[in-house]
Amino acid sequence: MADSEPLLSLDGDPVAAEALLRDVFGIVVDEVIRKGTSASEKCHYSIKKGAAFLGLGTDSVRVVKADERGKMIPEDLERQISLAKAEGAVPFLVTATSGTTVLGAFDPLEAIADVCQRHGLWLHVDAAWGGSVLLSQTHRHLLAGIQRADSVAWNPHKLLTAGLQCSALLLRDTSNLLKRCHGSQASYLFQQDKFYDVALDTGDKVVQCGRRVDCLKLWLMWKAQGGQGLEQRVDQAFALARYLVEELKKREGFELVMEPEFVNVCFWFVPPSLRGKQGSPDYAERLAKVAPVLKERMVKEGSMMVGYQPHGTRGNFFRMVVANPALTQADMDFFLNELERLGQDL
Secondary structure: OOOOOOOOOOOOHHHHEEEEEEEEEEEEOOOOOOOOOOOOOOOOOHHHHHHHHHOOOHHHEEEEEEEOOOOOOOHHHHHHHHHHHHHHEEEEEEEEEEOOOOOOOOOOHHOOOOOOOOHHHHHEEEOOOHHHHHHHHOOOOHHHHHHHHHHEEEEEOOOOOOOOOOOEEEEEEOOOHHHHHHOOOOOOOOOOOOOOOHHHHHHHHOOOOOOHHHHHHHHHHHHHHHHHHEEEEEEEEHHHHHHHHHHHHHOOEEEEOOOOOOOOEEEEOHHHHOOOOOOOOOOOHHHHOOOHHHHHHHHHHHHOOEEEEEOEEEEEEEEEEOOOOOOOOOHHHHHHHHHHHOOOOO
């Protein structure tokens, strides 16, 4: 944490208390517009929700610009930190993302870690979606620099398809930080004189008390599949996403939002009535209405369930996430054929 002036006594003044919180705490996070739904909600909702739960207030979350591919711009991170300090705030946390929800972008962690190191800030990496890529020797370069993070969130129930819910928080700290932060020393539940190493008891280290044994799902899956099996699962998802992209390019009426670097394949389906009319003044407005109509049709038909969303200035487009290990190239062909069939009269 950066140096700050000595804290003044609040004397029970709620207004002063709120002002102090706003002055002292400034969370610097990635402007993940690829995870938001509008210009006013550019950060992933969980970041602002976390700030609200902690009592910091959502105004304490500062946004950092992202490039056209949805990656955090380290130079703007540096600028935001300087602005926060100039305003009297004390930045303490930077949240980067490895595998964003919409575009599947990976932030440049090495450069971000350099900024955090210069300013003494905690670096947290939201690798809930993309963290499993570390299991692939072929694709793990996407997370270069993640070893420098202070904390990492990872959801094996996403790309690895472990049973819901299966989430992990990985910490670089080895001083039993979670227990020091959350421990309440309830002796009637967490006895310290057991016959085994009580450090194995996680109950007093987390926010909730009773919970399912999430780690058992990951352990059983890893035991059954092995490291190579999980690596093949990740590599297969990448390969199938690439197959879908190449097939999509061969067909009329399909337009990529951008070349994917992950398994998020984002594209527009341009129906027959709009093909060749990209220069029309109402083209973007009419194209944005296509995905909701096709989504309704596929759901009522019972043939598929594929999401869509707007993104920044881009109108609604489909986001096909290729993660299910049971998917095949035939399924990708069916997906494209079905979209053509459902949209042939639009």
